[in-house]
Amino acid sequence: MSVTAAQGFQAAGIAAGIKENGNPDLALVVNTGPRRAAAGVFTANRVKAAPVLWSQQVLKAGELRAVVLNSGGANACTGPQGFQDTHATAEKAAEVLGVGAGEVAVASTGLIGVTLPMDRLLPGVEKAAAELSAHGGEKAAIAIKTTDTVHKTSVATRDGWTVGGMAKGAGMLAPGLATMLVVLTTDADLPADELDRALREATRTTFDRVDSDGCMSTNDTVLLLASGASGTTPGSEEFAEAVREVCADLGRQLIGDAEGASKDIRVEVVNAATEDDAVEVGRSIARNNLLKCALHGEDPNWGRVLSAIGTTSAAFEPDRLNVAINGVWVCRNGSVGEDRGLVDMRYREIVITADLAAGEASAVIWTNDLTADYVHENSAYSS
Amino acid sequence: MSVTAAQGFQAAGIAAGIKENGNPDLALVVNTGPRRAAAGVFTANRVKAAPVLWSQQVLKAGELRAVVLNSGGANACTGPQGFQDTHATAEKAAEVLGVGAGEVAVASTGLIGVTLPMDRLLPGVEKAAAELSAHGGEKAAIAIKTTDTVHKTSVATRDGWTVGGMAKGAGMLAPGLATMLVVLTTDADLPADELDRALREATRTTFDRVDSDGCMSTNDTVLLLASGASGTTPGSEEFAEAVREVCADLGRQLIGDAEGASKDIRVEVVNAATEDDAVEVGRSIARNNLLKCALHGEDPNWGRVLSAIGTTSAAFEPDRLNVAINGVWVCRNGSVGEDRGLVDMRYREIVITADLAAGEASAVIWTNDLTADYVHENSAYSS
Known part of the structure; x- marks a missing residue:
């Protein structure tokens, strides 16, 4: 189901040859309308990958026609060449879809500090466009995997409208978002500012509270696209709740598939003086090696x-303290x-409850255990 | 050499039976004078072990006659009983040494949340007192080991006076001090406020910049005792430099013996706008799993x-950035x-140099790699 669960979307996932092992590595998600409203949330890391810088600019207009996502390379710390490559990717998608490059977001994931093989990526965009389908959501979710062992999708269905999504991420999960790429779609008819509000509130209490290894990525991107194809305009609260539900489900799947983990740890901080206190304490516990x-x-x-x-x-x-x-x-x-x-x-699953006996606020942070497998996966990743 | 390298000190290290394996676990360091000036620096953790709370109080008078140290139990998170146990330890040492309990510091290391076997610890204090010797520094250094594979001592000899010391610590190394107990001694004749200044400055740029695993202990204690037995009063700068030299050497030994580590990593941050910036960046690099x-x-x-x-x-x-x-x-x-x-x-040894191209300040943080052995040692420590 994934990003094509909602009406008004097509998607594809193909192998462009960016990954040397031949696995799928390029996904395309297209909003066929009638509306094009969109919102995005990005990594808080000050070292941002080229596609993050590009997509942040594009989203200022509050509209998106398409998203190109690649695994097999993060295009981070790649200098002016990296930005040109992201630009060229958006241009290529715009050309084959007959839209403007300023309506195309780009997201990349993989190793930092390596430029993308554009001679394979650009033909891949054409190939993906040729395979676009209203049933392509699963293939798109598979194409964005890096060290993920399973692809992650989620759907929340409401009366007459739907929110669906896909996520990738298996390491470098941390606040200010996990190392993840997430695309959410909805056929609800809502303006960009409403999408933005719902997305920020949802990520604040879901992805931002997934902290597998305390490391913050250069590439985290969460996008929400609305086609309006259902012809329905849900209430703000109701919509925000559906977005939160999908984000929470995807966040839980990210933790469940974190690199090398053998335990999923739910850190509940209760009776804190403020929610900020609860989050600070939860993160500190979640990051204690x-x-x-x-x-x-x-x-x-x-x-x-x-x-x-x-x-x-x-x-x-x-x-x-209890x-x-x-x-x-x-x-x-x-x-x-x-x-x-x-x-x-x-x-x-392990639940740790920390009672601060200082007030009535609470928060939940999800993390994983630290294992020899984590060390192994991350010492061998790039070599 | 250790804490008995300087004149005016006696020490002992014995097996009191606190550790179930029968290894040495109790050390006693006595300042035989003629002066008794002392200073201390303690963990910044707000959850402080009973001996830390006790020793902080004792040091307010700026004098110490003796220090009792035990491994085999941290006496942290042990409630009122834990504080009574620390008090009883100081009382026992005071009794056998013929001094006041308010002149005796206590330091403990080992597992958190377990009360000490006082029926073995108190007789151990008597036994250690009976073995006090001006050559007991090495034995004292051995008795404070926990998972340390080697004991750590250092000496700086100057013209007519000496600074010596011992340290233990092999995991939970982090700013606001590593999980360590350190006792430094000098036969220089200096008042407590001068010792305090030299010690704070030395720890700020040595132990506080050792960050093996980002975890801050409940028990960290660094004490500096001055006997005045050399009859020499060195200049402030000269003295501070000797203290810094011993602290830097001990800090380097702690990193070299960190649990499960296979690499010692020197993180140099250069061309930072401020020293605080350099330290913040160095810590962030040092803590990235x-x-x-x-x-x-x-x-x-x-x-x-x-x-x-x-x-x-x-x-x-x-x-x-470079x-x-x-x-x-x-x-x-x-x-x-x-x-x-x-x-x-x-x-x-691995050296990482991060050039911020933002100013002229710099700092060095020492850390270790993350290994499967670290995971193994720390998942099996208490079981």
Whole structure:
């Protein structure tokens, strides 16, 4: 289903030869209208890949006709040549689709610091355009994979309209977005500012709270395109909720497929003075390498949770902190609580609850354990 | 040599039975005078172990007669009982040494969230006192080891006076100090405020810039005791330099023995607008798990360096960044530079130079690679 679940969209995914192994590596998503409203959210990294710089500019007009996505190369840290290559990609798509280059967003993923093989990429755009189909969503989702073991799609269907989407991302997941490319589509009829509001609110509490390894990418891109093909204009709240649902589902799939991970860890921070405090504490716990190793070893090492909380500026008193692991309150009032032997950690999902006893705000951050497989995958990635 | 290199100090290291494997686990360092001036620097973690809370109080008077250190248990997150145990430890040392408990600092290291076996620790203090010797520095250094593979000592000898010290720490190394216990001694005759100034300045540019795994401990303690036994009062600058030399040497030994590490990584940030910018960028590079995996695999993945720099608030322009790995400028002006194939990464030490092209400030941060052995050691530590 993916990006073609909503009416008014076509997609394709093909092998252009960018990846040396011959796997699919180029996707095209086209909005056939009647509306072209669009919004985007991009990495907060100050070192931004060429396609991010391009797509940010394009989106200022609030309209998109198409998105070209490639795996097999991030086109980041590639200087003026990289920007020219992104521009040429948009021009090529514009030419074959009969639209303007300023209506085409570009997204790339793969190794940083390597220029793209344009002699293969540009013919690939033509080939993808020839294969565009209202059923091409799955193929598009497959073509944007890098080290992902599965492709990720999600759909939320409402009364008369739909939000669908695809995502890729399996490492370098971090706030300010994960290393991910996400394209969401809807056949709802909504203006760009409404899409922008819904998308920002959704990513703030979903993708921005997925923090697999604390590393922030140069390429993260989340786009939302609206065709208006359903002829329906949902209420703002209702629409925002559907977008959030799809983003949350895709975010959960990203964590479930994170490189080398053996555990999916839900960090719940409760009774914080503010939501910002809750997020800061959640991130600090999610990024603690020692804790992530302990959880990999199924060791309910709550001392490392407290140690991580103690590095934050959040409001709390050390002797009022409580921590539960999988529902067992192993730390009460900053000290030894229930028997840690009661904690059952055999399953893939682990829930850590940190009670700051400082207010009523809360937040959830998702992360993974740290494993030897993670080290292996990331030490061998480019060689 | 260690803490007994300077005149006016005795030390001992014994096996009290705190560690179940029977290894040495209790050290005692005594200042025999004639002066008792002392200073200390402690973890910035807001969750502080009982011995840290105790020693901070004791040091307010600027004098110390003795330090009791134990491995085999951190006495952190142990509530009121933990504080009572630290108090009892100081009382016992005071009793056997014929001094006041308020002149005895305590430092502990080991697992968080477990109370100490006081029935073994207190007799251990008596046993250590009976073995005090002006040659006991090495044994004391051995008794404070946890997962350290070697004990760490250092000495700086000047004209008529000496600074010596010992350190333990092999994981959880991070700013706001590494997980370490350090005791420095000198026979120089200096008041507490002078010791404090020299110690803070030395730790700021040495231990505070050792960041093995980004995790900040609950127990970090660095103490400096001055006996005045040399009868010499060195100049402030000269003294500060000797303290810095010992701290830098011990810090380098900590990195060289970090858990599971196969590479020691020197991150040099140059041409920063301010020293704070240089430190922020250095830490961000030093904490990037993806980069640390790549360096483990001897992959000169400079894209991950840029990606880490991009997450900071330091002054720089992305297209003016330069990065060298082991002297090869693989990234020039934010893009591809010299051939990455020229980078020789066979040796244990790796130097990453990040040129921000934004000013004249610089800083060095030391870190390690991320390895499967690190994961293994830290997933099995408490089980």
